[in-house]
Amino acid sequence: MNFDEPIDRNQFPTMKWSRAFLEEHFGNPAAIPMSVADMDFQSPPAVIEQLQKRAAHGVYGYEFRPDSLFSALEAWYQLRHGWAIQRNHLEQCPSITSAIAILLDQHSNEGDGVILQSPVFFEFRMVIKSSGRRLVKNPLKLVNGRYQMDFEDLAQKAAVTQNKILILCNPHNPVGRVWTKDELTKIAAICAKNDVFVISDEIHGDFAFPPHKYTPYLTVSETAAQNGAACISPAKTFNISGMVDAFAVIPNDAYRQRFLNFAHRYQINKTNVFSTAAVTASFQEGAAWLDALLDYLQGNVAFIREFLQINQMKVSLIEPEGTFLVWLDFRDLGLDVKVLEKKLSQEAGVALSPGYWYGREGAGFARMTIGCPRQTIQQAMVNIYNTLE
Known part of the structure; x- marks a missing residue:
């Protein structure tokens, strides 16, 4: 290339x-x-080839997501990141931000506080506002040219009963931090203690520069897994953001069923034939x-x-x-x-x-x-x- x-x-x-x-x-x-x-x-090249092959078929009717897509996704996260995603924990959604919007509705009420670690991706603020929630800042600290989390401030904000959710950006957009396992473990402990649900946007997970290593939030502890959801997508990784969906990874059975019920109710989990081709080819041959x-x-x-x-x-x-x-x-x-x-x-x-x-x-x-x-x-x-x- x-x-x-x-x-x-x-x-x-x-x-x-x-x-x-x-x-x-x-x-x-x-x-x-x-x-x-x-x-x-x-x-x-494999993505382009598969899209050309799919387009040449000429029939673009209703389809389902094949087993090969999920097998490729599971293998990708296992081999590159040591994350054994269980297939039944995956729920499809149109985009990362739509998944966040759904999760905000399901884990908080209008007027509740949503914690952000600013400066952070501005669409988080937009979806909080459009959902009728309140923005609560837990600003990052710039120390000797490197951003750090303010855990003391986070503990104080999480302890406020009306603050129900933390939106985590892992890795962080725009400051470029790849959060460590220790940092993520501290977040999980603080949020679980205060019944604050964590939504982790991990769309940049494949972009970690050595020696830094992306740690999927849900893998740091069972506490994190049962009190959070991760939003993943190959959109950024393979530059296919204009055509692919995203996935919410929700290990907690009750929370996942709630998300699935919403998806069925509003029919947001339809299949796009070209998205299927692009995602499968990316995970299979994009390494x-x-x-x-x-x-x-x-x-x-x-x-x-x-x-x-x-x-x-x-x-x-x-x-x-x-x-x-x-x-x-x-x-x-x-x-x-x-x-x-x-x-x-x-x-x-x-x-x-x-x-x-x-x-x-x-x-x-x-x-x-x-x-x-x-x-x-x-x-x-x-x-x-x-x-x-």
């Missing part, structure tokens, strides 16, 4: 590269698009492609790190332990967040996600999507340097 090869994504109505989207959100339709969290790489991708992404991180150092820029890289996103610290420039946003998007011509989108704790930061050819990274960094320095 040649990850250096640029691909024209404007052949189709792609959100990330849409000139209308760039104009609306960044005021510059010509900006280099680095805000939306998908990659500018072709999916694994070598992903290994090469992880190497390339680490090369992109190294380029950014070295560029900042060589040019002695007043911008700091928060070293990512995983994901295909980097969190950049612009605070030393002393710029107002709106001024910084305008300089980046309209003067430098680079569309980065402003840090305040992820909560006020992200003010002065920006998120860059690095799942793109290195020449794109290079042009973006040169533009930022020329504008800011």
Whole structure:
């Protein structure tokens, strides 16, 4: 796979590269698009081949998810992450956020508090608001350039009776932490003690840079398994987010039956023939492609790190332990967040996600999507340097 090869994504109505989207959100339709969290790489060859084969069949009627899909998923998580997912613990859903919305409804009531570890993926805040719940922040702490959880604050927030749920981002978007087993075990203990249900978004689980290792939340203890749910999907891993579903992993029998009843009631678990083909091929034959991708992404991180150092820029890289996103610290420039946003998007011509989108704790930061050819990274960094320095 040649990850250096640029691909024209404007052949189709792609959100990330849409000139209308760039104009609306960044005021510059010509900006280099680095805000939306998908990659500018072709999916694994096996995925493309299976989709072509499925399309050539010409009949796209009702189907079911074959045994091969579940066997491939189970083998993937067992071999790469040591997670023996039981098939009957899996429930299909249209997306990670839809699974979170369902779980919020089933484990809390309107007006209840939902704990977030900000700065964190902004759609969590949106789904909390739309469900009539209250946002309760347990902000991360930036200590010597590395984010840590504030367990003392979490214990205090969890002890409040009206706070019913913690949404965990594992690995964390946007700060790039790959949480350790010890950190996750502490979360499980605090939340179980206070009857706080944990919803763990693990869509970036396959993106951990050695020596860091992704630990599935539900595997850290039986306490975690019985008082939580994990949301997984191959969407990010294999760059197929525009066509695939997600799965909720719910070990607790009663909680899982409740989720299944909802799925049947609203008929959200229908099968898409192309999604089935893509998911099965990804898990069966995508390992070598992903290994090469992880190497390339680490090369992109190294380029950014070295560029900042060589040019002695007043911008700091928060070293990512995983994901295909980097969190950049612009605070030393002393710029107002709106001024910084305008300089980046309209003067430098680079569309980065402003840090305040992820909560006020992200003010002065920006998120860059690095799942793109290195020449794109290079042009973006040169533009930022020329504008800011």
